[in-house]
Amino acid sequence: MRWRFRVQPIYMLLEGIIANINLKWCSSPMGPCCQFVVCRKNIWKFSNNSAMRVNSSLLVTSSQNPEKNIGIKKEVTAGTLKQYKKITIRMLYLADSQQSLQNDNTDSFRCSNKKCTLILIHWVVLQGCKSSFYTDLNTMTSVVFDCFHCIVGITSSLCYPNFNEIALSFSPFRTVRIDIRTLFKNHPFPSPNTIKEVVLFLVSSVAFRIFGIMLIFLDIVFVAIDLHLVESKLYIPLEYRLVSFTIALFFLVDVLLRVYVEGQQYFSDLLNTLDAVVIGVTLLIAFTYIFYDKKFLRDSPRLAVLFRPLWLLILVRILQLAHQKRHLEKLTRRLVSGNKRRYKKDGFDLDLTYVTERIIAMSFPSSGGQSFYRNPIKEVVRFLDTKHPNHYQVYNLCSENSYDPKYFHYRVRRVMIDDHNVPTLEEMLLFSKEVNDWMAQHPENVVVIHCKGGKGRTGTMVCACLIASEVVLNAKESLYFFGERRTDKASSSKFQGIETPSQNRYVKYFEKLKISYQWTLPARKILMIKRFIVYSIHGVGKGDGSDLEIQVVMWQETVFSCFSSKNCMIFHDVETDRVIIHVFNCPALYDDVKVKFLSPNLPNYYDDCPFFFWFHTAFIRKNRLYLPRHELDNTHKSKTWKIYGPKFAVEVYFGETKPAVLQ
Numbered sequence: 001m002r003w004r005f006r007v008q009p010i011y012m013l014l015e016g017i018i019a020n021i022n023l024k025w026c027s028s029p030m031g032p033c034c035q036f037v038v039c040r041k042n043i044w045k046f047s048n049n050s051a052m053r054v055n056s057s058l059l060v061t062s063s064q065n066p067e068k069n070i071g072i073k074k075e076v077t078a079g080t081l082k083q084y085k086k087i088t089i090r091m092l093y094l095a096d097s098q099q100s101l102q103n104d105n106t107d108s109f110r111c112s113n114k115k116c117t118l119i120l121i122h123w124v125v126l127q128g129c130k131s132s133f134y135t136d137l138n139t140m141t142s143v144v145f146d147c148f149h150c151i152v153g154i155t156s157s158l159c160y161p162n163f164n165e166i167a168l169s170f171s172p173f174r175t176v177r178i179d180i181r182t183l184f185k186n187h188p189f190p191s192p193n194t195i196k197e198v199v200l201f202l203v204s205s206v207a208f209r210i211f212g213i214m215l216i217f218l219d220i221v222f223v224a225i226d227l228h229l230v231e232s233k234l235y236i237p238l239e240y241r242l243v244s245f246t247i248a249l250f251f252l253v254d255v256l257l258r259v260y261v262e263g264q265q266y267f268s269d270l271l272n273t274l275d276a277v278v279i280g281v282t283l284l285i286a287f288t289y290i291f292y293d294k295k296f297l298r299d300s301p302r303l304a305v306l307f308r309p310l311w312l313l314i315l316v317r318i319l320q321l322a323h324q325k326r327h328l329e330k331l332t333r334r335l336v337s338g339n340k341r342r343y344k345k346d347g348f349d350l351d352l353t354y355v356t357e358r359i360i361a362m363s364f365p366s367s368g369g370q371s372f373y374r375n376p377i378k379e380v381v382r383f384l385d386t387k388h389p390n391h392y393q394v395y396n397l398c399s400e401n402s403y404d405p406k407y408f409h410y411r412v413r414r415v416m417i418d419d420h421n422v423p424t425l426e427e428m429l430l431f432s433k434e435v436n437d438w439m440a441q442h443p444e445n446v447v448v449i450h451c452k453g454g455k456g457r458t459g460t461m462v463c464a465c466l467i468a469s470e471v472v473l474n475a476k477e478s479l480y481f482f483g484e485r486r487t488d489k490a491s492s493s494k495f496q497g498i499e500t501p502s503q504n505r506y507v508k509y510f511e512k513l514k515i516s517y518q519w520t521l522p523a524r525k526i527l528m529i530k531r532f533i534v535y536s537i538h539g540v541g542k543g544d545g546s547d548l549e550i551q552v553v554m555w556q557e558t559v560f561s562c563f564s565s566k567n568c569m570i571f572h573d574v575e576t577d578r579v580i581i582h583v584f585n586c587p588a589l590y591d592d593v594k595v596k597f598l599s600p601n602l603p604n605y606y607d608d609c610p611f612f613f614w615f616h617t618a619f620i621r622k623n624r625l626y627l628p629r630h631e632l633d634n635t636h637k638s639k640t641w642k643i644y645g646p647k648f649a650v651e652v653y654f655g656e657t658k659p660a661v662l663q
Contacts, residue, residue: 200261203254212254219247245286251279269347341488341496348383350375351454355462355485356471358439358446360392363454364401381407384448391444395431397423397451397458417457418556420606420633422506422614424592426521429513431461432468439469455486459498463507467514475511479504500606501631502614509616522618526590527654529560532581536647537572541601544572545579552586553594559587588657590617595652602643605634613650623654 202208255276259266267273343352352362352375365377384392394412396402400419405412415431417423423431439445447465451457463478465471472478483497498504513519529552534545541547548570549563562568562583571580594614602610611634613627629635629648 196261199257203257203261212251215247215250219244245283248279248283248286252283255279341486343383346386348379350379350383352380352383353454353486355482356466359435359462359465360446360448361454361458361462361482361486362448362450364398364450364452365403365407367403377403377407384408388444388446391442392446392448393435393438394448395435395450395461397449397461401452415461417451418607419452420456420500421594422460422500422502422592423457425506425509425513425616426591428461428464428506428510429519429521432464432510433519435465436469455496456498456500456503459483459486460503460507463498464510467507467511468519475508478511479507499636500633501627501636502612502633505614505631506616509619512619524590525617525620526588526657527617527620527623528588528657529583529586530653530655531583532579533651533653534579534581535649535651536577536645537579538577539645540643540648541599545570545581546572547599547601548579548581549598550581550583551596551598552589553596554589554592559589560585592616597650605637605640607633609634611635611640611644620654623656625652625654627651 255266258272267276341353343350343354350362352360355361362380363375365380366374367377384394392408392411394408396412396414397417398419399416402414413434415423415427417427435447438447449458449461449465459479459482462482463475466478466481467475472481479498483495487494487496498507513521516522532550534540534548537543537545546564549561550568551558552560560567562581564570567583567585569582569584571582573580592614593616594612596607596609596612598604598609604610611632613632615625627650629641629644629646632648632650634640635644635648
């Protein structure tokens with residue numbers, strides 16, 4: 001029987017934040033001892049493999065008939081069966097009552113026996129229980145199910161027939177229930193399926209695909225030799241026959257391995273089915289011709305006439321070559337996208353992520369040669385026209401690249417942001433307002449936001465939308481939320497959220513617009529730079545600051561520069577290992593300002609400079625800005641730390657001026 005998991009509206013926010021709860025264990029066969037734990041004004045009682053929060057509207061206990069299902073924006077730690085030391089259930093909610101639960105949830109399990117280790121499982125619930133996505137970080141596998149039947153994608157041993165037995169239930173001032181015992185009852189935790197891991201890694205590698213393409217070319221060469229160089233049109237040397245048979249056998253093994261990994265889903269692709277048929281036919285021909293020297297075959301003229309045209313079928317390998325190219329393109333795109341979460345359903349494989357049900361982040365939709373390693377624009381159009389016909393708006397945040405808006409039916413907006421840089425605070429405010437207005441027009445309207453990689457600039461604007469729509473409460477939550485949604489931890493633990501310090505800084509600025517300025521820009525504050533102090537200068541360029549050049553940029557124009565004796569005076573303080581740069585003739589600076597440091601003796605990174613940073617003058621306090629290494633763009637990356645030590649930092653001192661200076 002198929003059980004459906006319905007996501008109901010959220011009518012109230014759950015109170016408090018539940019901290020980690022440490023359980024004391026006893027020898028009772030029932031598991032954890034009965035005890036009370038105080039957690040930030042919330043009292044939890046643990047007994048008989050269940051947890052209960054008393055003196056509150058939230059109750060966690062066992063239940064078989066939950067009334068309503070939603071996600072919980074809290075962290076619950078509860079005792080489980082005797083063999084498990086701890087189970088943590090952490091879930092995030094979506095504040096919009098019209099949105100479904102579509103967040104990553106992390107379960108962590110510790111087992112008392114030596115075979116079990118820390119396991120992290122991520123899963124996503126989509127509206128109407130259309131699909132659920134599970135990934136096991138230890139085994140690096142992923143499986144899609146129609147409904148909530150299993151919590152681990154690598155095995156069915158943890159599946160249970162009745163999901164309602166562990167469903168979450170919520171109703172205002174009523175109860176939230178979860179049956180902890182049912183979750184692992186009579187189900188030992190499986191060990192990683194290492195064989196499938198190895199097979200998946202092998203058939204999904206670029207080297208394997210390239211090797212397959214080379215074999216196809218080699219096989220075509222042998223067919224050409226047979227058709228044009230061998231005197232007998234029927235006789236093929238044994239060596240040729242063995243090579244062709246081996247090549248056909250290789251591709252048969254390739255298909256079998258893919259079927260082993262993907263199961264019946266492999267044949268859902270028509271090209272995969274055609275490829276398997278071609279491989280089967282060519283393998284049959286090659287196998288037959290190995291024994292062509294046998295007398296019973298040579299003496300059968302009809303068989304010879306029959307197989308003469310069949311050898312031409314090997315030229316159908318050209319179709320297989322196109323299929324292999326398709327595989328190689330997919331692998332190349334996955335390599336370029338890294339472990340960004342991809343959309344791999346319904347015949348699509350795109351570097352595209354549903355951050356929420358109505359906010360989509362993706363990489364640049366490309367055409368021509370770039371489509372070999374990035375999202376093909378026609379596939380993106382097909383996806384949007386299929387999933388969200390007439391209800392999507394595309395935002396291109398790239399200043400360096402564009403495309404014909406007719407692809408997306410002229411529903412394209414551009415915000416010109418340089419790579420690895422930030423939008424202006426005004427652009428963030430206008431952008432979030434436009435997105436909210438578009439979504440308010442129709443409940444099915446979605447926005448599709450992209451830059452080049454769909455990470456930095458995209459993440460900055462997505463975080464602004466999350467804060468503005470109150471999906472999250474603050475900048476920190478928005479940064480974490482976007483990173484978690486954009487990162488596919490089943491592929492790698494590398495974080496795919498916003499990493500550039502200035503972009504993080506501007507998301508925090510945006511939060512201040514909400515808290516302190518009621519969604520309006522702050523009053524203009526006009527400053528002039530008086531001096532820079534660069535700390536831990538030893539080993540940076542010449543080590544005394546004499547080779548540093550500083551450029552100040554506003555509104556995409558360099559408004560000031562200084563180096564050595566031009567517009568500044570440099571003092572190297574050897575004892576404190578710092579350089580003090582006194583600045584002269586600095587113009588009035590206001591709103592969004594970028595400062596770049598250049599040197600012929602330092603390697604350039606992003607933005608063609610050693611390091612840089614952005615700030616907004618309205619948020620400068622006490623006329624001072626101090627940025628340590630991890631808050632400077634470029635030096636925040638570990639690959640630069642051989643040059644920039646842990647104490648490296650830049651400090652800027654300002655002087656205020658009057659608005660009349662601008663006139």
